[in-house]
Amino acid sequence: MADPDSTASSDDERGTAPEEAISAETAPGEGATEDADLDTEELRKQVEEKYDFDDFGPADMAEMTAEEWDVAFDEETWITGDDLLDRVAQDLRSRVANRDVFARIERHRDPPRVLAYSDEGYAIVYPDGSLEGEGTVMRDVKPTVALCSMDSYDVPENVPDRPLPEPEAVPEGGGELGNRMLQAVAGVQLLAGLALLGSGVLAATGIIGNAGTSIALLIVAGLAFVGVSLVLFFTVANARLSDTFRAEEYRDRLRAIGLEDGERPDFVPELDPQNTGEQTDREDADEAGG
Structure with missing residues (x-):
């Protein structure tokens, strides 16, 4: 005959086993939820560090993943x-x-x-x-x-x-001050070059200078100064021409969207x-x- 005490003890064990099993099964789920929340917060911090939302543009949007978008x-x-x-x-x-x-x-x-x-x-x-x-x-x-x-x-x-602005109010260019400064420098270079060339010619004819005067050096230096001045003048002319083309292109775009x-x-x-x-x-x- 079975011992009543041992039978009761077995019943108690069988009665409590399901509750313990349920507790054991639910605990990992709760931990997973906490881990997911933690991962979301970490990802949000990474997104805030990675992207500058004050200067957020199309390139940033294309780079952002779906997960980053959801947390941001x-x-x-x-x-x-x-x-x-x-x-x-x-x-x-x-x-x-x-x-x-x-x-x-x-x-x-x-x-x-x-x-x-x-x-x-x-x-x-x-x-x-x-x-x-x-x-x-x-x-x-x-x-x-x-x-x-x-x-x-x-x-x-x-x-x-x-x-x-209205299309006709678009200025030809905004760098006129820089162009004028380059023109001034080019003008000084040109005058210096012409002066050196003139000195070389006068030295060659014996009007100025003496036997130690380097005529070749004066001519080479004069040509160099003149060459630099021509390059600067060309740069200014090219810049003004580019400004004119850009201004006209801008006017055309303004007209294309119906400003006129x-x-x-x-x-x-x-x-x-x-x-x-x-x-x-x-x-x-x-x-x-x-």
Whole structure:
């Protein structure tokens, strides 16, 4: 006959075994969760050290992995709606004013959206942060939307509304002071060279100098000074010609985005009937370039 005490002891062991097994099974799961949270915090710190979010651009976005994106941009704290569009429009104005991008910016209210376009592409930003577009403008707008959706990102203030000039107001070049300085140096070099050449000729005819005068040295030095002056004059002429070409190219780009006739490029899609792009439907149309 079995001992009652031993039977009771066996029942107790069998009764407590499942609870201990459950505890043993759940403990590793809790540890894994803590490890995952720790890994996320470590990855977030690495992302903050790796990327400069004050100067976050398309190259950084392309380099960022999916895991880095998830820890850098918390969906629960994203800014959306009109606030996002206002921030995007203002940040884009700042970027184009600083010549980081070239685009014309339109902030539409009904329905809410931001339209950015140039002669090389376009981008439409919607209140939920989604994007539609193509070309270099789409590439430049993507990081702006990502940054402006973050509450921790400070949008620049005191941004000019219309940084772009009218096409005919574009100056020929901005380096005229440097050109004039080079011209002055070239002029001095030329005068010195001519003086040395003249001295060499006079020394050769015996008008000046004596038997120890090195005629060849005077002529060589004079030719060297004249050569340097010609190089400097050529540099100035080339710089002015380049400035002229760049200014004309810039004017053409301004005309292409409608600063003269108000027409968008053909590849920019038409907005829906509620917002055809007329002035009454816009908050403003900001022009800026780079």
